[in-house]
Amino acid sequence: MKTLLLPSGVSVPVLGQGTWRMGEDPSQRKAEIAALRLGVDLGMTLIDTAEMYVGAEEVIAEALRDRRSEIFLVSKVMPNNATRHGTIKACENSLKRLKTDFLDLYLLHWRESVPLEETFEAFQLLKRDGKIKDYGVSNFDLSDMKEAMALNSGEEIATNQVYYNLLHRGIEWDLLPWCRKRALPIMSYSPIEKGEMSHNSKLKSIAKRHNATPTQIALAWLIHQKNVIVIPKAGQMEHVRENRRSLEIQLSKQDLIDLNNAFPPPHQKDPLAIL
Ligand code: NAP
Numbered sequence: 001m002k003t004l005l006l007p008s009g010v011s012v013p014v015l016g017q018g019t020w021r022m023g024e025d026p027s028q029r030k031a032e033i034a035a036l037r038l039g040v041d042l043g044m045t046l047i048d049t050a051e052m053y054v055g056a057e058e059v060i061a062e063a064l065r066d067r068r069s070e071i072f073l074v075s076k077v078m079p080n081n082a083t084r085h086g087t088i089k090a091c092e093n094s095l096k097r098l099k100t101d102f103l104d105l106y107l108l109h110w111r112e113s114v115p116l117e118e119t120f121e122a123f124q125l126l127k128r129d130g131k132i133k134d135y136g137v138s139n140f141d142l143s144d145m146k147e148a149m150a151l152n153s154g155e156e157i158a159t160n161q162v163y164y165n166l167l168h169r170g171i172e173w174d175l176l177p178w179c180r181k182r183a184l185p186i187m188s189y190s191p192i193e194k195g196e197m198s199h200n201s202k203l204k205s206i207a208k209r210h211n212a213t214p215t216q217i218a219l220a221w222l223i224h225q226k227n228v229i230v231i232p233k234a235g236q237m238e239h240v241r242e243n244r245r246s247l248e249i250q251l252s253k254q255d256l257i258d259l260n261n262a263f264p265p266p267h268q269k270d271p272l273a274i275l
Contacts, residue, residue: 001043002247004185004227006158008134010104012072014223015247016046017240018189018233023055032235033063039234040070042244048161048187048231049098050076050109051090057097065099073098074105076138076161077119079112086114087122091131106132107161110139110274120153134158138189141272142175149182159229161187163273165197166218166263170270180227187229190275192218192243202262210249219246221259 001013017039022032036047036059047064049056057075064071075098081090091106106126108119123135137148138161148154160179164171165188179186192215197203203214210217222230223246234240251259 001045002223004229005183006105006134007156007182007184008158010072010134012046012185012229013043014229015044015219015244016048016072016074016229016231017044018231019047019049019056019060020053020233021056022053022233022235023057023059028235029059029062031237032059035235035237035240036060036063037067038237039240039244040064040067042240044240044244045070046072046074046229046231048074048189049094050078050107051081051094052076052078052109057094061097061099068100072104073100074107075103076107076109078109079114082108082112082114082119082122084118084122084125087119088126091122091126095131102130103132105134105136105158107136107138107159111137111144116148116154117151120148120151123156124153136160138162138187139272139274142178145175145178157184159185159187161189161231163190163275164188164222164228165191165193166203166221166259167193168273169263170266170273173266173269175272176225176227183227185227185229187231188222189231191222191230191232206255206258209255212245212249213242216242216246216249217251217255217259219243220249220251221256223247224251224256 003011077090126132136159197218
């Protein structure tokens with residue numbers, strides 16, 4: 001598995017697993033558990049979840065409780081809980097649902113009115129108490145990142161999880177280069193546009209060259225980007241296998257040119273895309 005280093009020096013796989021919408025449909029539970037376990041077997045050991053994903057944390061607990069030492073577990077606090085006290089409570093509730101003692105990474109899901117200082121102070125306390133190993137943010141545009149990193153404890157931010165895929169390349173204008181300069185990884189969410197990449201006609205011809213699927217090309221392109229972690233969600237085992245194989249695809253110079261033509265990079269600053 002290809003890996004990259006977080007600023008804290010921890011190594012994480014560049015391809016992980018998302019869990020949004022897992023645990024919502026009881027008829028899918030068995031399949032979701034099997035998919036998560038298979039993903040871990042295949043090296044996709046970074047698991048992304050959030051207190052907002054009702055039911056997903058419980059599915060993860062059921063799927064991976066016996067494999068805690070193998071996984072890198074990420075969860076998120078909702079902005080309305082992100083006060084000093086609320087963040088600590090929210091984390092403890094996530095730990096209970098996940099049936100674990102600690103999170104490897106804890107993120108502020110997005111920013112609202114609670115001052116960042118308060119949330120980061122709580123993150124520091126959680127870190128001190130061993131409840132989280134690292135912390136970071138999500139849906140932060142460049143101005144938010146600059147503000148956050150200027151704060152006490154802002155320097156310890158481990159990642160910014162954002163909407164980034166071939167159809168949403170806005171961060172390449174400023175946020176991505178800025179983070180790269182600081183060796184701060186970006187985590188790409190909705191990397192396959194919630195499954196829609198699988199029938200994207202612009203990807204089909206490139207996919208054919210590699211005997212691959214359009215989804216695999218979309219993932220391979222993200223994996224090719226420096227300093228990017230990718231977290232597709234797959235509740236079906238065949239999707240997990242397909243996504244894992246995207247790591248083996250080597251995109252050629254011509255593929256990258258064709259992808260740039262089909263999905264142009266930004267020519268100006270656009271506000272950060274948010275799902
Ligand atoms: P996604 O990963 O782009 O797409 C997930 C959808 O694609 C599911 O319906 C899945 O179906 C389908 N899929 C997976 N592999 C496939 C394949 N090989 N071929 C065809 N379809 C495939 O979307 P996402 O769930 O929105 O994003 C990924 C993760 O990022 C989330 O689960 C969550 O952990 C995180 N996220 C974070 C934020 C944030 O604000 N920080 C926002 C959104 C998402 P099956 O499940 O049926 O396999």
